[in-house]
Amino acid sequence: QLQLQESGSGLVKPSQTLSLTCTVSGGSINSGGYSWSWIRQPPGKGLEWIGYVYYSGSTKYNPSLKSRVTISADRSKNQFSLKLTSVTAADTAVYYCAREGTEGLDYWGQGTLVTVSS
């Protein structure tokens, strides 16, 4: 059974960089045909797609965040990561990692709350 687990700092100061890692177990991020995604949800609000790294290493980002986002994969550790620079209070959210295939986002991590505050 595939499992995803987010980890990283839960508190980030304004203007600093948010860094999260998603560790995948029970399967490989090198598996063909899958994209490894980040989605976020501000408290009490809806879901926002951040971007993904494809199994080949190519990336796609939400244009609204593109200038601040980097998603990368570490195949040796079976992990993928999110970096979001110059954060503000508007970036406070629960951040989810998920796998996307031809069946949509079929596996999700449990989510991790990141608060931006001084």
Added chain:
Amino acid sequence: EIVLTQSPAILSLSPGERATLSCGASQSVTSNYLAWYQQKPGLAPRLLIYDASSRATDIPDRFSGSVSGTDFTLTISRLEPEDFAVYYCHQYTSSPRTFGQGTKVEIK
């Protein structure tokens, strides 16, 4: 960007009733790559329906999806107590991926 508009925002129903949730797309969703997710408080979303009408693994058959042009529908034939939650539609055919704003199904 494909904009997804869900309606209604809130649906107040009783257990045993039928729920009909709508998701309208601003343009064609190629290959009907549209999914529905259920989210309960404090939990990650769960995939219910993919490709507009295919049930995901272990999803009860009271959940069904359909499509007519750019209008997508999620139907819950008879609401069970565990079905009261927020439901999101999501298109995964083009970038950026987008979600609808959600429909909350609450107990009347």
